[in-house]
Amino acid sequence: MSFSPAVSGRGRFSSAGRIFACLLLLAFFAGTAGAGVINQGLLRSTANTEADLNLTSVPLNITEASDVIELTWTPAVTGVLYYAVGTPGEDLSLYTPLANPLDSAPGILHVRGDQLPVGRLTCVIVAGNDRSMFFTIIRAAAVAPTVTGPITSSGGMGIGTVTPIFSWEPVTGVPYYHLLISDQPFQITQDAQGTRVEGANIVWQVITPSTSIQYGVNDPSGSFTNLLTPPLVGGTDPDSRPRYNWVVLNNYGNSPAFTSTVVGQVAGFEVEVSSPFPAPELIDPPTGSVLSGIDIQLHWSLVQGASSYLVYVGHIEETAGGSEGVVPVWQVQTTDNAAAMPASALLQNGRYSWKVIAADGQGFGAISDSSSFYYSLESGTLTINTFDDAGNILQFCTIDFEVLDGPGLLPIGTDDAGYVQRDIPLGTYILHASKDGYTEAVSDPVAVTSGSAQTVQLSLSPILSSIIGSVEDTGGSPVASALVFAERQDGTVEQAVTGVSGRFELILDPGFWTLHAERNGYENSMDRTVSLGAGETVDIDDAGGPLLMQSFSQTLSGSVRNGEGEPIHNAEVRAEFGDVVMSGFTDQNGVFSFLVGNGTWTVSAFKAGFYLDSGPQQVIIAGSGGSVLLTLLPQASILSGLVYIDGSPRHEDGLFVRALPSAGDPTVGDVGAGGVFSFGVAPGSYQLEAVLAGYDSSPIDVSMLPGEAISGIRLDLISNTSALFGTTRTPDGSPLSDVTVTTGDVEAVSDASGAFQLTLTR
Numbered sequence: 001m002s003f004s005p006a007v008s009g010r011g012r013f014s015s016a017g018r019i020f021a022c023l024l025l026l027a028f029f030a031g032t033a034g035a036g037v038i039n040q041g042l043l044r045s046t047a048n049t050e051a052d053l054n055l056t057s058v059p060l061n062i063t064e065a066s067d068v069i070e071l072t073w074t075p076a077v078t079g080v081l082y083y084a085v086g087t088p089g090e091d092l093s094l095y096t097p098l099a100n101p102l103d104s105a106p107g108i109l110h111v112r113g114d115q116l117p118v119g120r121l122t123c124v125i126v127a128g129n130d131r132s133m134f135f136t137i138i139r140a141a142a143v144a145p146t147v148t149g150p151i152t153s154s155g156g157m158g159i160g161t162v163t164p165i166f167s168w169e170p171v172t173g174v175p176y177y178h179l180l181i182s183d184q185p186f187q188i189t190q191d192a193q194g195t196r197v198e199g200a201n202i203v204w205q206v207i208t209p210s211t212s213i214q215y216g217v218n219d220p221s222g223s224f225t226n227l228l229t230p231p232l233v234g235g236t237d238p239d240s241r242p243r244y245n246w247v248v249l250n251n252y253g254n255s256p257a258f259t260s261t262v263v264g265q266v267a268g269f270e271v272e273v274s275s276p277f278p279a280p281e282l283i284d285p286p287t288g289s290v291l292s293g294i295d296i297q298l299h300w301s302l303v304q305g306a307s308s309y310l311v312y313v314g315h316i317e318e319t320a321g322g323s324e325g326v327v328p329v330w331q332v333q334t335t336d337n338a339a340a341m342p343a344s345a346l347l348q349n350g351r352y353s354w355k356v357i358a359a360d361g362q363g364f365g366a367i368s369d370s371s372s373f374y375y376s377l378e379s380g381t382l383t384i385n386t387f388d389d390a391g392n393i394l395q396f397c398t399i400d401f402e403v404l405d406g407p408g409l410l411p412i413g414t415d416d417a418g419y420v421q422r423d424i425p426l427g428t429y430i431l432h433a434s435k436d437g438y439t440e441a442v443s444d445p446v447a448v449t450s451g452s453a454q455t456v457q458l459s460l461s462p463i464l465s466s467i468i469g470s471v472e473d474t475g476g477s478p479v480a481s482a483l484v485f486a487e488r489q490d491g492t493v494e495q496a497v498t499g500v501s502g503r504f505e506l507i508l509d510p511g512f513w514t515l516h517a518e519r520n521g522y523e524n525s526m527d528r529t530v531s532l533g534a535g536e537t538v539d540i541d542d543a544g545g546p547l548l549m550q551s552f553s554q555t556l557s558g559s560v561r562n563g564e565g566e567p568i569h570n571a572e573v574r575a576e577f578g579d580v581v582m583s584g585f586t587d588q589n590g591v592f593s594f595l596v597g598n599g600t601w602t603v604s605a606f607k608a609g610f611y612l613d614s615g616p617q618q619v620i621i622a623g624s625g626g627s628v629l630l631t632l633l634p635q636a637s638i639l640s641g642l643v644y645i646d647g648s649p650r651h652e653d654g655l656f657v658r659a660l661p662s663a664g665d666p667t668v669g670d671v672g673a674g675g676v677f678s679f680g681v682a683p684g685s686y687q688l689e690a691v692l693a694g695y696d697s698s699p700i701d702v703s704m705l706p707g708e709a710i711s712g713i714r715l716d717l718i719s720n721t722s723a724l725f726g727t728t729r730t731p732d733g734s735p736l737s738d739v740t741v742t743t744g745d746v747e748a749v750s751d752a753s754g755a756f757q758l759t760l761t762r
Helices: 017-032
Strands: 006-008 054-057 068-074 080-085 103-105 108-112 119-127 135-139 147-149 165-168 176-182 187-191 194-200 202-208 212-214 244-251 267-269 282-284 289-291 296-300 308-318 324-334 338-341 350-359 365-367 371-375 379-388 398-405 419-425 427-434 446-448 453-460 465-473 483-488 493-497 503-508 511-518 528-532 537-539 547-549 554-561 572-577 580-585 591-596 599-606 617-621 626-633 637-645 656-661 667-670 676-681 684-691 695-697 700-704 709-719 721-727 740-743 746-749 755-761
Touching (some): 176 194, 282 350, 296 350, 379 427, 379 446, 446 453, 465 511, 483 503, 503 511, 528 537, 554 617, 572 591
Parallel strands (some): 194 324, 465 537, 465 547, 554 626
Antiparallel strands (some): 103 108, 165 212, 308 324, 308 350, 379 419, 483 493, 554 591, 637 676, 684 700
16 A cells, blocks of 8 residues: 655645635525535445445436436346435434335336425435435425515505514425515516526525524534625605515525525515615715725714714625626725725625715714715736536636735636636735535645736535434434534535425545534533544434533523613623523514523623623523623724635635734624625724634734724735645555554545545644
8 A cells, every 4th residue: 555645835725715615606596596416426425336226317506397317227137216305314223215216127217397396305216225314305396485574565664673573374385485685676587598697785594403593693514604694774755765575485405506496476675764864975986096006095974963884895796697696796884974984805806886884882873975986906817617526517616825926816716617807906816616415525735926917727626425314402303494514624624504304414635534513592512523434424312322412491681781780682692601691682672582491601892893891701500590781892992804724815714813812702703705894993902803713813012992893904814724735545556445544543545436635734
């Protein structure tokens, strides 16, 4: 046995690519939805070739009711399709045999979509005592959810709350729902030319297994950061207040890539809550301006009574099919009526829109009209194509730029033909292509010169390993909407959300992974370490049983108010006890409640532009519930900027910014797409740093006056890991799979081609 190593001086980009896919989706969700690939690499996997029945044809995409699925296998014997909703494991008694396929012959079955139930199905071909490996069929529903509220007529009576609960009817078999809200009306047109979305400017979106959710809460799936979610703005004059549109789409994989293209009702509503003051007026840059340079100065009118301003900049994207939408690029909060946007780090050549919301001491606001400008830099043209390792087009991959020389660049994404072309600023870059379920592909350095035109082709290999299982409470009932985290030794963290049956699936690289589950109202499960081989699927239910969670029964309630005693809506309240964190959001009356267990809980409240007056409160829960009053003060000192990872501004799972005071508890800020952060702290002196496993930070010192805003902060993270690549082979040179390679306490397992990767800390 031998291996041939090659050393790379950087760490893996993890699942940051999923962020750009989400951003692309929010502008063109009808065009990019349904891009999720199933059964990737299955036919070439060792598990398939070593099975009794070797699958040679399985579906790779979502199946509609009228579609015909062809299933083939060798040897060509008569087989029966068994299926089950979810991932019930390998016990065939939990599966249903398909009695009447469309047609069948030895080694082949044809099944029409409407012969199967709606949902994400686990399937297997059975011939006597022989069976194939398990595979997936996603059978899409023919109808979208029916929305139930809020819905108001245009120009009629609006809703009387800025924290509405969105609700819809369930669709049988659908495990998740994707809710999107636009702050301006949009239209969806479906005809012979396809599906077009016009006018969408998505301000908040979530994927949830529930059929209702309050505006502004965190996305249960973890797909969307929703940094600086804007307050809903209303007024008593129906002719001047904004109208919001929203839609709910079926989702089959708790990821935007598995959102259905079936579109139902686009609902609309208006908010009949008076704005506290007139809307700000945008001053600079004038509409239609053509800009370039390192920074762009945004300027708007001062609004009397506003405690802060929320600024939103988005790229106006268009597709060949005629869709148009706004993809968020930069969001910032400030106490000034001006902001400097780091344009060269964020913008590519194109057209951009921007708007400003003025907010008061309770979080109510008034929104400006939109304006637009053009941004142009000297550049070269870069064409990128993405393929799988068999040479097939690979759709909707995220392209991250590692900067060797030049400005930091936001991610871009390939389309349904695995293609993207962009004008790229002058510089030298290494391109990283990523997609959920695939290993990352890395290019050689690409030098972009003025007027140059280059093509880069990137090939990604499927990840063939997965961990599946269940989360249950101590009474044996399934726990839905639980977050299941898997952490590897190098700090890489992946997550999944359980469906209504409590089942989950994690597609992971081979190696040792430590799993645990979290959910509001429950104690965290115990850790479970799983060894995952190349091409292997491990069901934890068969090796130690489901992850178990103890439900809480005590209620922690209270309210969040400002210094005047007025309620603050949509404030996040967190209660911490050891490693357990429970959270909830306040309603329009500033009231919250959620379940906790016995113990001493540290309770805090957070809202953009506010800071906690007296620090976290200690609440003792002992056999009965507890209550607490939290005070958030406006005019927080606001810290805003970008996190650069290996030279480019971007987001990674697990990334956050921490402000450490000279005394007391730190304040933590979320990081959005493109590495953007903006959060409030109490006046004082802080050490500010970005935190991400596997990276070294460079802290900076800041001193903040009351109501002061510091923007343009740059926080750098440099990988402290390197990757050792190699292959394992037999003496005759044949690839050897499932070999454990170790160095110190770091281990890796070779895949079907004999390849392995060891991630080492410097």
